[in-house]
Amino acid sequence: MNHIGEFIARRRKEMGYTQQKLAERLNISFQAISKWEVGNMLPDIQLLPQIAAVLNTSVDAILGHTHVSRTHYEEKYRGEAYYWGIVPNKLCHEIMKLRPPIEPYRVLDIGCGEGKDAVFLAKNGYEVTAxxxxxxxxxxxxKLAEYHHVKVDFFKADINEYVPNIPFDIIYSSGVLHYISAKRRALFFEVLKANTSVNGIHALNVFVKKPFISEAPDLEDAEKQVDPWHSGELQLYYHDWMFYQNEEILFDCTSGGTPHKHCMDVLIAEKK
Ligand SMILES: C[S@@+](CC[C@H](N)C(=O)[O-])C[C@H]1O[C@@H](n2cnc3c(N)ncnc32)[C@H](O)[C@@H]1O
Incomplete structure:
Protein backbone atom coordinates (compact mmCIF):
# COMPACT_ATOMS: atom_id res chain seq x y z
CA MET A 1 0.00 0.00 0.00
CA ASN A 2 1.17 3.55 -0.67
CA HIS A 3 0.33 6.55 1.49
CA ILE A 4 -2.64 7.58 -0.67
CA GLY A 5 -4.24 4.15 -0.65
CA GLU A 6 -3.59 3.70 3.04
CA PHE A 7 -5.01 7.11 3.84
CA ILE A 8 -8.17 6.54 1.78
CA ALA A 9 -8.71 3.09 3.36
CA ARG A 10 -8.31 4.44 6.90
CA ARG A 11 -10.45 7.47 6.29
CA ARG A 12 -13.17 5.43 4.55
CA LYS A 13 -13.39 3.09 7.55
CA GLU A 14 -13.42 6.00 10.01
CA MET A 15 -16.37 7.46 8.12
CA GLY A 16 -18.15 4.08 8.24
CA TYR A 17 -18.17 3.64 4.43
CA THR A 18 -17.81 0.31 2.62
CA GLN A 19 -15.83 0.37 -0.62
CA GLN A 20 -19.17 0.06 -2.42
CA LYS A 21 -20.66 3.05 -0.57
CA LEU A 22 -17.63 5.23 -1.25
CA ALA A 23 -17.69 4.17 -4.90
CA GLU A 24 -21.35 5.23 -5.14
CA ARG A 25 -20.57 8.61 -3.57
CA LEU A 26 -17.80 9.11 -6.13
CA ASN A 27 -19.71 7.63 -9.01
CA ILE A 28 -17.00 5.10 -9.85
CA SER A 29 -16.61 1.32 -9.55
CA PHE A 30 -15.77 -0.26 -6.19
CA GLN A 31 -12.96 -2.17 -7.93
CA ALA A 32 -11.20 1.17 -8.47
CA ILE A 33 -11.36 1.88 -4.72
CA SER A 34 -10.04 -1.58 -3.96
CA LYS A 35 -7.11 -1.02 -6.35
CA TRP A 36 -6.24 2.32 -4.72
CA GLU A 37 -6.34 0.78 -1.29
CA VAL A 38 -4.04 -2.15 -2.12
CA GLY A 39 -1.71 0.21 -3.98
CA ASN A 40 -2.25 -1.19 -7.49
CA MET A 41 -3.55 2.10 -8.85
CA LEU A 42 -3.68 5.78 -7.92
CA PRO A 43 -6.84 7.88 -8.09
CA ASP A 44 -7.20 10.24 -11.02
CA ILE A 45 -5.81 13.62 -10.02
CA GLN A 46 -9.05 15.34 -11.09
CA LEU A 47 -11.01 13.22 -8.65
CA LEU A 48 -8.96 14.29 -5.62
CA PRO A 49 -11.08 17.31 -4.60
CA GLN A 50 -14.22 15.15 -4.70
CA ILE A 51 -12.56 12.36 -2.70
CA ALA A 52 -11.43 14.95 -0.16
CA ALA A 53 -14.95 16.37 0.13
CA VAL A 54 -16.61 12.96 0.55
CA LEU A 55 -14.03 11.86 3.12
CA ASN A 56 -14.22 15.21 4.89
CA THR A 57 -10.52 15.90 4.53
CA SER A 58 -8.17 17.90 2.31
CA VAL A 59 -6.33 17.09 -0.90
CA ASP A 60 -3.11 17.90 1.01
CA ALA A 61 -3.92 15.29 3.62
CA ILE A 62 -4.66 12.65 0.94
CA LEU A 63 -1.30 13.42 -0.67
CA GLY A 64 0.46 13.32 2.69
CA HIS A 65 1.29 17.03 2.66
CA THR A 66 -0.16 17.66 6.02
CA HIS A 67 0.93 20.79 7.83
CA VAL A 68 -0.41 19.61 11.15
CA SER A 69 2.74 18.35 12.75
CA ARG A 70 3.72 21.57 14.52
CA THR A 71 1.92 24.34 16.30
CA HIS A 72 3.34 27.06 18.48
CA TYR A 73 2.24 24.93 21.42
CA GLU A 74 5.05 22.51 20.54
CA GLU A 75 7.41 25.23 21.81
CA LYS A 76 5.28 26.36 24.72
CA TYR A 77 5.12 22.80 26.06
CA ARG A 78 8.86 22.23 25.78
CA GLY A 79 9.66 23.60 29.26
CA GLU A 80 9.72 21.55 32.47
CA ALA A 81 6.73 23.35 33.96
CA TYR A 82 3.18 22.53 32.92
CA TYR A 83 2.17 25.51 30.77
CA TRP A 84 -1.52 25.26 31.76
CA GLY A 85 -0.73 23.99 35.26
CA ILE A 86 -2.09 20.73 36.59
CA VAL A 87 -5.33 21.95 38.17
CA PRO A 88 -8.30 20.51 36.28
CA ASN A 89 -10.76 22.75 34.48
CA LYS A 90 -14.06 23.52 36.27
CA LEU A 91 -15.89 21.66 33.49
CA CYS A 92 -14.31 18.40 34.69
CA HIS A 93 -16.00 18.85 38.07
CA GLU A 94 -19.29 19.49 36.28
CA ILE A 95 -18.81 16.24 34.37
CA MET A 96 -18.23 14.41 37.66
CA LYS A 97 -21.41 15.89 39.12
CA LEU A 98 -23.53 14.93 36.11
CA ARG A 99 -21.93 11.52 35.46
CA PRO A 100 -20.27 10.31 38.66
CA PRO A 101 -17.85 7.52 37.70
CA ILE A 102 -19.97 4.69 39.08
CA GLU A 103 -19.77 3.10 35.64
CA PRO A 104 -16.67 2.89 33.42
CA TYR A 105 -17.71 5.85 31.29
CA ARG A 106 -15.66 6.37 28.14
CA VAL A 107 -14.36 9.92 27.87
CA LEU A 108 -12.77 11.67 24.90
CA ASP A 109 -10.66 14.78 25.62
CA ILE A 110 -10.19 16.75 22.40
CA GLY A 111 -7.02 18.86 22.40
CA CYS A 112 -5.79 17.58 25.76
CA GLY A 113 -2.61 19.72 25.80
CA GLU A 114 -0.35 18.43 28.60
CA GLY A 115 -3.09 16.19 29.90
CA LYS A 116 -4.16 17.80 33.17
CA ASP A 117 -7.87 17.16 32.58
CA ALA A 118 -7.51 13.74 30.95
CA VAL A 119 -5.35 12.53 33.84
CA PHE A 120 -7.68 14.02 36.45
CA LEU A 121 -10.65 12.20 34.91
CA ALA A 122 -8.68 8.93 34.62
CA LYS A 123 -7.66 9.22 38.29
CA ASN A 124 -11.33 9.47 39.11
CA GLY A 125 -12.22 6.25 37.36
CA TYR A 126 -13.14 7.25 33.80
CA GLU A 127 -11.74 5.42 30.76
CA VAL A 128 -10.02 8.26 28.99
CA THR A 129 -8.91 8.68 25.39
CA ALA A 130 -7.25 12.00 24.57
CA LYS A 143 4.46 11.52 32.10
CA LEU A 144 1.66 13.00 34.19
CA ALA A 145 -0.41 9.83 33.72
CA GLU A 146 2.57 7.67 34.70
CA TYR A 147 3.18 9.79 37.78
CA HIS A 148 -0.41 9.23 38.87
CA HIS A 149 -0.36 5.54 37.89
CA VAL A 150 -3.29 5.88 35.53
CA LYS A 151 -3.81 4.68 31.98
CA VAL A 152 -4.92 7.18 29.35
CA ASP A 153 -5.00 6.42 25.63
CA PHE A 154 -3.09 9.49 24.38
CA PHE A 155 -2.46 9.93 20.67
CA LYS A 156 -1.56 12.61 18.18
CA ALA A 157 -4.30 13.85 15.85
CA ASP A 158 -5.53 17.01 14.18
CA ILE A 159 -9.02 18.15 15.10
CA ASN A 160 -9.49 18.98 11.42
CA GLU A 161 -8.86 15.36 10.44
CA TYR A 162 -10.02 13.30 13.41
CA VAL A 163 -13.12 11.11 13.23
CA PRO A 164 -14.00 8.94 16.26
CA ASN A 165 -14.40 5.25 15.48
CA ILE A 166 -15.91 4.15 18.78
CA PRO A 167 -18.80 5.72 20.70
CA PHE A 168 -18.01 7.82 23.76
CA ASP A 169 -20.18 8.53 26.81
CA ILE A 170 -18.58 11.87 27.52
CA ILE A 171 -16.83 14.23 25.14
CA TYR A 172 -14.87 17.08 26.63
CA SER A 173 -12.87 19.89 25.09
CA SER A 174 -11.49 23.10 26.53
CA GLY A 175 -9.84 25.94 24.63
CA VAL A 176 -9.49 24.01 21.37
CA LEU A 177 -12.61 24.20 19.20
CA HIS A 178 -11.52 27.50 17.66
CA TYR A 179 -9.02 25.45 15.63
CA ILE A 180 -11.80 23.83 13.62
CA SER A 181 -12.21 25.54 10.30
CA ALA A 182 -15.66 27.03 9.67
CA LYS A 183 -16.35 24.76 6.72
CA ARG A 184 -15.72 21.62 8.78
CA ARG A 185 -17.71 22.52 11.88
CA ALA A 186 -21.20 21.24 10.95
CA LEU A 187 -19.89 17.84 9.89
CA PHE A 188 -17.50 17.66 12.84
CA PHE A 189 -20.30 18.03 15.38
CA GLU A 190 -22.62 15.76 13.42
CA VAL A 191 -20.02 12.96 13.52
CA LEU A 192 -19.14 13.64 17.16
CA LYS A 193 -22.80 13.52 18.18
CA ALA A 194 -23.41 10.33 16.20
CA ASN A 195 -20.47 8.73 18.01
CA THR A 196 -21.90 9.47 21.44
CA SER A 197 -23.95 6.96 23.43
CA VAL A 198 -27.57 7.77 24.30
CA ASN A 199 -27.61 9.93 27.45
CA GLY A 200 -23.99 10.74 26.75
CA ILE A 201 -22.84 14.30 27.41
CA HIS A 202 -20.61 16.84 25.73
CA ALA A 203 -18.91 19.43 27.91
CA LEU A 204 -17.30 22.05 25.72
CA ASN A 205 -16.11 25.60 25.59
CA VAL A 206 -15.00 27.81 22.73
CA PHE A 207 -13.50 31.30 22.43
CA VAL A 208 -15.91 33.68 20.73
CA LYS A 209 -15.15 36.95 18.98
CA LYS A 210 -16.68 40.11 20.42
CA PRO A 211 -16.35 43.58 18.91
CA PHE A 212 -15.55 45.09 22.32
CA ILE A 213 -12.68 42.70 23.12
CA SER A 214 -9.38 43.26 21.41
CA GLU A 215 -7.31 40.43 20.08
CA ALA A 216 -5.05 38.76 22.65
CA PRO A 217 -1.55 40.31 22.34
CA ASP A 218 0.15 36.90 22.33
CA LEU A 219 -2.07 35.49 19.58
CA GLU A 220 0.12 33.77 17.03
CA ASP A 221 -0.41 34.18 13.30
CA ALA A 222 -1.55 30.56 13.03
CA GLU A 223 -4.44 31.32 15.37
CA LYS A 224 -5.38 34.58 13.69
CA GLN A 225 -5.99 32.71 10.46
CA VAL A 226 -8.56 30.37 11.98
CA ASP A 227 -12.17 31.41 11.38
CA PRO A 228 -13.55 33.14 14.48
CA TRP A 229 -16.53 31.74 16.34
CA HIS A 230 -19.57 33.82 17.16
CA SER A 231 -21.77 33.89 20.26
CA GLY A 232 -24.32 31.11 20.24
CA GLU A 233 -22.74 29.25 17.32
CA LEU A 234 -21.67 26.25 19.39
CA GLN A 235 -25.13 25.96 20.93
CA LEU A 236 -26.74 25.82 17.48
CA TYR A 237 -24.97 22.54 16.72
CA TYR A 238 -26.71 21.08 19.79
CA HIS A 239 -30.25 22.40 19.25
CA ASP A 240 -31.55 18.81 19.37
CA TRP A 241 -29.86 17.91 22.69
CA MET A 242 -30.82 18.83 26.23
CA PHE A 243 -28.78 21.66 27.75
CA TYR A 244 -27.48 21.44 31.32
CA GLN A 245 -25.30 24.49 31.09
CA ASN A 246 -25.31 27.19 28.46
CA GLU A 247 -23.47 30.38 29.27
CA GLU A 248 -21.12 33.02 28.00
CA ILE A 249 -18.26 34.14 30.21
CA LEU A 250 -15.83 37.01 30.07
CA PHE A 251 -12.54 36.49 31.86
CA ASP A 252 -9.13 38.07 32.40
CA CYS A 253 -6.01 36.40 31.12
CA THR A 254 -2.30 37.17 31.46
CA SER A 255 -0.87 34.68 28.97
CA GLY A 256 2.11 36.22 27.17
CA GLY A 257 2.60 38.63 30.11
CA THR A 258 0.11 41.35 29.00
CA PRO A 259 -3.29 41.40 30.73
CA HIS A 260 -6.19 40.98 28.31
CA LYS A 261 -9.69 39.54 28.17
CA HIS A 262 -11.34 36.56 26.53
CA CYS A 263 -14.96 35.69 25.91
CA MET A 264 -16.01 32.07 25.92
CA ASP A 265 -19.21 30.13 25.29
CA VAL A 266 -19.62 27.13 27.58
CA LEU A 267 -22.02 24.30 26.92
CA ILE A 268 -22.92 21.04 28.62
CA ALA A 269 -25.53 19.10 26.68
CA GLU A 270 -26.98 15.59 26.81
CA LYS A 271 -27.98 13.31 23.95
CA LYS A 272 -31.58 12.14 24.37
C1 LIG B 1 -5.49 26.46 24.91
S1 LIG B 1 -4.71 24.89 24.73
C2 LIG B 1 -5.80 23.88 25.69
C3 LIG B 1 -5.17 22.61 26.16
C4 LIG B 1 -6.02 21.77 27.13
N1 LIG B 1 -7.33 21.49 26.62
C5 LIG B 1 -6.12 22.46 28.45
O1 LIG B 1 -7.16 23.06 28.74
O2 LIG B 1 -5.14 22.40 29.20
C6 LIG B 1 -5.11 24.50 23.05
C7 LIG B 1 -4.62 23.12 22.61
O3 LIG B 1 -5.11 22.86 21.29
C8 LIG B 1 -4.11 22.10 20.63
N2 LIG B 1 -4.34 22.22 19.19
C9 LIG B 1 -4.10 23.26 18.37
N3 LIG B 1 -4.43 22.98 17.12
C10 LIG B 1 -4.91 21.72 17.13
C11 LIG B 1 -5.39 20.86 16.12
N4 LIG B 1 -5.47 21.26 14.87
N5 LIG B 1 -5.79 19.61 16.47
C12 LIG B 1 -5.69 19.19 17.76
N6 LIG B 1 -5.23 19.97 18.77
C13 LIG B 1 -4.85 21.20 18.45
C14 LIG B 1 -2.83 22.74 21.06
O4 LIG B 1 -1.71 21.92 20.85
C15 LIG B 1 -3.12 22.98 22.53
O5 LIG B 1 -2.71 21.90 23.34
Whole structure:
Protein backbone atom coordinates (compact mmCIF):
# COMPACT_ATOMS: atom_id res chain seq x y z
CA MET A 1 0.00 0.00 0.00
CA ASN A 2 1.17 3.55 -0.67
CA HIS A 3 0.33 6.55 1.49
CA ILE A 4 -2.64 7.58 -0.67
CA GLY A 5 -4.24 4.15 -0.65
CA GLU A 6 -3.59 3.70 3.04
CA PHE A 7 -5.01 7.11 3.84
CA ILE A 8 -8.17 6.54 1.78
CA ALA A 9 -8.71 3.09 3.36
CA ARG A 10 -8.31 4.44 6.90
CA ARG A 11 -10.45 7.47 6.29
CA ARG A 12 -13.17 5.43 4.55
CA LYS A 13 -13.39 3.09 7.55
CA GLU A 14 -13.42 6.00 10.01
CA MET A 15 -16.37 7.46 8.12
CA GLY A 16 -18.15 4.08 8.24
CA TYR A 17 -18.17 3.64 4.43
CA THR A 18 -17.81 0.31 2.62
CA GLN A 19 -15.83 0.37 -0.62
CA GLN A 20 -19.17 0.06 -2.42
CA LYS A 21 -20.66 3.05 -0.57
CA LEU A 22 -17.63 5.23 -1.25
CA ALA A 23 -17.69 4.17 -4.90
CA GLU A 24 -21.35 5.23 -5.14
CA ARG A 25 -20.57 8.61 -3.57
CA LEU A 26 -17.80 9.11 -6.13
CA ASN A 27 -19.71 7.63 -9.01
CA ILE A 28 -17.00 5.10 -9.85
CA SER A 29 -16.61 1.32 -9.55
CA PHE A 30 -15.77 -0.26 -6.19
CA GLN A 31 -12.96 -2.17 -7.93
CA ALA A 32 -11.20 1.17 -8.47
CA ILE A 33 -11.36 1.88 -4.72
CA SER A 34 -10.04 -1.58 -3.96
CA LYS A 35 -7.11 -1.02 -6.35
CA TRP A 36 -6.24 2.32 -4.72
CA GLU A 37 -6.34 0.78 -1.29
CA VAL A 38 -4.04 -2.15 -2.12
CA GLY A 39 -1.71 0.21 -3.98
CA ASN A 40 -2.25 -1.19 -7.49
CA MET A 41 -3.55 2.10 -8.85
CA LEU A 42 -3.68 5.78 -7.92
CA PRO A 43 -6.84 7.88 -8.09
CA ASP A 44 -7.20 10.24 -11.02
CA ILE A 45 -5.81 13.62 -10.02
CA GLN A 46 -9.05 15.34 -11.09
CA LEU A 47 -11.01 13.22 -8.65
CA LEU A 48 -8.96 14.29 -5.62
CA PRO A 49 -11.08 17.31 -4.60
CA GLN A 50 -14.22 15.15 -4.70
CA ILE A 51 -12.56 12.36 -2.70
CA ALA A 52 -11.43 14.95 -0.16
CA ALA A 53 -14.95 16.37 0.13
CA VAL A 54 -16.61 12.96 0.55
CA LEU A 55 -14.03 11.86 3.12
CA ASN A 56 -14.22 15.21 4.89
CA THR A 57 -10.52 15.90 4.53
CA SER A 58 -8.17 17.90 2.31
CA VAL A 59 -6.33 17.09 -0.90
CA ASP A 60 -3.11 17.90 1.01
CA ALA A 61 -3.92 15.29 3.62
CA ILE A 62 -4.66 12.65 0.94
CA LEU A 63 -1.30 13.42 -0.67
CA GLY A 64 0.46 13.32 2.69
CA HIS A 65 1.29 17.03 2.66
CA THR A 66 -0.16 17.66 6.02
CA HIS A 67 0.93 20.79 7.83
CA VAL A 68 -0.41 19.61 11.15
CA SER A 69 2.74 18.35 12.75
CA ARG A 70 3.72 21.57 14.52
CA THR A 71 1.92 24.34 16.30
CA HIS A 72 3.34 27.06 18.48
CA TYR A 73 2.24 24.93 21.42
CA GLU A 74 5.05 22.51 20.54
CA GLU A 75 7.41 25.23 21.81
CA LYS A 76 5.28 26.36 24.72
CA TYR A 77 5.12 22.80 26.06
CA ARG A 78 8.86 22.23 25.78
CA GLY A 79 9.66 23.60 29.26
CA GLU A 80 9.72 21.55 32.47
CA ALA A 81 6.73 23.35 33.96
CA TYR A 82 3.18 22.53 32.92
CA TYR A 83 2.17 25.51 30.77
CA TRP A 84 -1.52 25.26 31.76
CA GLY A 85 -0.73 23.99 35.26
CA ILE A 86 -2.09 20.73 36.59
CA VAL A 87 -5.33 21.95 38.17
CA PRO A 88 -8.30 20.51 36.28
CA ASN A 89 -10.76 22.75 34.48
CA LYS A 90 -14.06 23.52 36.27
CA LEU A 91 -15.89 21.66 33.49
CA CYS A 92 -14.31 18.40 34.69
CA HIS A 93 -16.00 18.85 38.07
CA GLU A 94 -19.29 19.49 36.28
CA ILE A 95 -18.81 16.24 34.37
CA MET A 96 -18.23 14.41 37.66
CA LYS A 97 -21.41 15.89 39.12
CA LEU A 98 -23.53 14.93 36.11
CA ARG A 99 -21.93 11.52 35.46
CA PRO A 100 -20.27 10.31 38.66
CA PRO A 101 -17.85 7.52 37.70
CA ILE A 102 -19.97 4.69 39.08
CA GLU A 103 -19.77 3.10 35.64
CA PRO A 104 -16.67 2.89 33.42
CA TYR A 105 -17.71 5.85 31.29
CA ARG A 106 -15.66 6.37 28.14
CA VAL A 107 -14.36 9.92 27.87
CA LEU A 108 -12.77 11.67 24.90
CA ASP A 109 -10.66 14.78 25.62
CA ILE A 110 -10.19 16.75 22.40
CA GLY A 111 -7.02 18.86 22.40
CA CYS A 112 -5.79 17.58 25.76
CA GLY A 113 -2.61 19.72 25.80
CA GLU A 114 -0.35 18.43 28.60
CA GLY A 115 -3.09 16.19 29.90
CA LYS A 116 -4.16 17.80 33.17
CA ASP A 117 -7.87 17.16 32.58
CA ALA A 118 -7.51 13.74 30.95
CA VAL A 119 -5.35 12.53 33.84
CA PHE A 120 -7.68 14.02 36.45
CA LEU A 121 -10.65 12.20 34.91
CA ALA A 122 -8.68 8.93 34.62
CA LYS A 123 -7.66 9.22 38.29
CA ASN A 124 -11.33 9.47 39.11
CA GLY A 125 -12.22 6.25 37.36
CA TYR A 126 -13.14 7.25 33.80
CA GLU A 127 -11.74 5.42 30.76
CA VAL A 128 -10.02 8.26 28.99
CA THR A 129 -8.91 8.68 25.39
CA ALA A 130 -7.25 12.00 24.57
CA UNK A 131 -5.56 13.60 21.60
CA UNK A 132 -3.70 16.74 20.73
CA UNK A 133 -1.64 17.92 17.80
CA UNK A 134 1.40 18.88 19.91
CA UNK A 135 3.77 16.00 20.56
CA UNK A 136 5.61 17.83 23.33
CA UNK A 137 2.27 18.23 25.13
CA UNK A 138 1.45 14.56 24.66
CA UNK A 139 4.85 13.52 26.05
CA UNK A 140 4.19 15.54 29.19
CA UNK A 141 0.63 14.22 29.39
CA UNK A 142 1.99 10.65 29.32
CA LYS A 143 4.46 11.52 32.10
CA LEU A 144 1.66 13.00 34.19
CA ALA A 145 -0.41 9.83 33.72
CA GLU A 146 2.57 7.67 34.70
CA TYR A 147 3.18 9.79 37.78
CA HIS A 148 -0.41 9.23 38.87
CA HIS A 149 -0.36 5.54 37.89
CA VAL A 150 -3.29 5.88 35.53
CA LYS A 151 -3.81 4.68 31.98
CA VAL A 152 -4.92 7.18 29.35
CA ASP A 153 -5.00 6.42 25.63
CA PHE A 154 -3.09 9.49 24.38
CA PHE A 155 -2.46 9.93 20.67
CA LYS A 156 -1.56 12.61 18.18
CA ALA A 157 -4.30 13.85 15.85
CA ASP A 158 -5.53 17.01 14.18
CA ILE A 159 -9.02 18.15 15.10
CA ASN A 160 -9.49 18.98 11.42
CA GLU A 161 -8.86 15.36 10.44
CA TYR A 162 -10.02 13.30 13.41
CA VAL A 163 -13.12 11.11 13.23
CA PRO A 164 -14.00 8.94 16.26
CA ASN A 165 -14.40 5.25 15.48
CA ILE A 166 -15.91 4.15 18.78
CA PRO A 167 -18.80 5.72 20.70
CA PHE A 168 -18.01 7.82 23.76
CA ASP A 169 -20.18 8.53 26.81
CA ILE A 170 -18.58 11.87 27.52
CA ILE A 171 -16.83 14.23 25.14
CA TYR A 172 -14.87 17.08 26.63
CA SER A 173 -12.87 19.89 25.09
CA SER A 174 -11.49 23.10 26.53
CA GLY A 175 -9.84 25.94 24.63
CA VAL A 176 -9.49 24.01 21.37
CA LEU A 177 -12.61 24.20 19.20
CA HIS A 178 -11.52 27.50 17.66
CA TYR A 179 -9.02 25.45 15.63
CA ILE A 180 -11.80 23.83 13.62
CA SER A 181 -12.21 25.54 10.30
CA ALA A 182 -15.66 27.03 9.67
CA LYS A 183 -16.35 24.76 6.72
CA ARG A 184 -15.72 21.62 8.78
CA ARG A 185 -17.71 22.52 11.88
CA ALA A 186 -21.20 21.24 10.95
CA LEU A 187 -19.89 17.84 9.89
CA PHE A 188 -17.50 17.66 12.84
CA PHE A 189 -20.30 18.03 15.38
CA GLU A 190 -22.62 15.76 13.42
CA VAL A 191 -20.02 12.96 13.52
CA LEU A 192 -19.14 13.64 17.16
CA LYS A 193 -22.80 13.52 18.18
CA ALA A 194 -23.41 10.33 16.20
CA ASN A 195 -20.47 8.73 18.01
CA THR A 196 -21.90 9.47 21.44
CA SER A 197 -23.95 6.96 23.43
CA VAL A 198 -27.57 7.77 24.30
CA ASN A 199 -27.61 9.93 27.45
CA GLY A 200 -23.99 10.74 26.75
CA ILE A 201 -22.84 14.30 27.41
CA HIS A 202 -20.61 16.84 25.73
CA ALA A 203 -18.91 19.43 27.91
CA LEU A 204 -17.30 22.05 25.72
CA ASN A 205 -16.11 25.60 25.59
CA VAL A 206 -15.00 27.81 22.73
CA PHE A 207 -13.50 31.30 22.43
CA VAL A 208 -15.91 33.68 20.73
CA LYS A 209 -15.15 36.95 18.98
CA LYS A 210 -16.68 40.11 20.42
CA PRO A 211 -16.35 43.58 18.91
CA PHE A 212 -15.55 45.09 22.32
CA ILE A 213 -12.68 42.70 23.12
CA SER A 214 -9.38 43.26 21.41
CA GLU A 215 -7.31 40.43 20.08
CA ALA A 216 -5.05 38.76 22.65
CA PRO A 217 -1.55 40.31 22.34
CA ASP A 218 0.15 36.90 22.33
CA LEU A 219 -2.07 35.49 19.58
CA GLU A 220 0.12 33.77 17.03
CA ASP A 221 -0.41 34.18 13.30
CA ALA A 222 -1.55 30.56 13.03
CA GLU A 223 -4.44 31.32 15.37
CA LYS A 224 -5.38 34.58 13.69
CA GLN A 225 -5.99 32.71 10.46
CA VAL A 226 -8.56 30.37 11.98
CA ASP A 227 -12.17 31.41 11.38
CA PRO A 228 -13.55 33.14 14.48
CA TRP A 229 -16.53 31.74 16.34
CA HIS A 230 -19.57 33.82 17.16
CA SER A 231 -21.77 33.89 20.26
CA GLY A 232 -24.32 31.11 20.24
CA GLU A 233 -22.74 29.25 17.32
CA LEU A 234 -21.67 26.25 19.39
CA GLN A 235 -25.13 25.96 20.93
CA LEU A 236 -26.74 25.82 17.48
CA TYR A 237 -24.97 22.54 16.72
CA TYR A 238 -26.71 21.08 19.79
CA HIS A 239 -30.25 22.40 19.25
CA ASP A 240 -31.55 18.81 19.37
CA TRP A 241 -29.86 17.91 22.69
CA MET A 242 -30.82 18.83 26.23
CA PHE A 243 -28.78 21.66 27.75
CA TYR A 244 -27.48 21.44 31.32
CA GLN A 245 -25.30 24.49 31.09
CA ASN A 246 -25.31 27.19 28.46
CA GLU A 247 -23.47 30.38 29.27
CA GLU A 248 -21.12 33.02 28.00
CA ILE A 249 -18.26 34.14 30.21
CA LEU A 250 -15.83 37.01 30.07
CA PHE A 251 -12.54 36.49 31.86
CA ASP A 252 -9.13 38.07 32.40
CA CYS A 253 -6.01 36.40 31.12
CA THR A 254 -2.30 37.17 31.46
CA SER A 255 -0.87 34.68 28.97
CA GLY A 256 2.11 36.22 27.17
CA GLY A 257 2.60 38.63 30.11
CA THR A 258 0.11 41.35 29.00
CA PRO A 259 -3.29 41.40 30.73
CA HIS A 260 -6.19 40.98 28.31
CA LYS A 261 -9.69 39.54 28.17
CA HIS A 262 -11.34 36.56 26.53
CA CYS A 263 -14.96 35.69 25.91
CA MET A 264 -16.01 32.07 25.92
CA ASP A 265 -19.21 30.13 25.29
CA VAL A 266 -19.62 27.13 27.58
CA LEU A 267 -22.02 24.30 26.92
CA ILE A 268 -22.92 21.04 28.62
CA ALA A 269 -25.53 19.10 26.68
CA GLU A 270 -26.98 15.59 26.81
CA LYS A 271 -27.98 13.31 23.95
CA LYS A 272 -31.58 12.14 24.37
C1 LIG B 1 -5.49 26.46 24.91
S1 LIG B 1 -4.71 24.89 24.73
C2 LIG B 1 -5.80 23.88 25.69
C3 LIG B 1 -5.17 22.61 26.16
C4 LIG B 1 -6.02 21.77 27.13
N1 LIG B 1 -7.33 21.49 26.62
C5 LIG B 1 -6.12 22.46 28.45
O1 LIG B 1 -7.16 23.06 28.74
O2 LIG B 1 -5.14 22.40 29.20
C6 LIG B 1 -5.11 24.50 23.05
C7 LIG B 1 -4.62 23.12 22.61
O3 LIG B 1 -5.11 22.86 21.29
C8 LIG B 1 -4.11 22.10 20.63
N2 LIG B 1 -4.34 22.22 19.19
C9 LIG B 1 -4.10 23.26 18.37
N3 LIG B 1 -4.43 22.98 17.12
C10 LIG B 1 -4.91 21.72 17.13
C11 LIG B 1 -5.39 20.86 16.12
N4 LIG B 1 -5.47 21.26 14.87
N5 LIG B 1 -5.79 19.61 16.47
C12 LIG B 1 -5.69 19.19 17.76
N6 LIG B 1 -5.23 19.97 18.77
C13 LIG B 1 -4.85 21.20 18.45
C14 LIG B 1 -2.83 22.74 21.06
O4 LIG B 1 -1.71 21.92 20.85
C15 LIG B 1 -3.12 22.98 22.53
O5 LIG B 1 -2.71 21.90 23.34
Missing amino acids: FDIAETGLDKAK
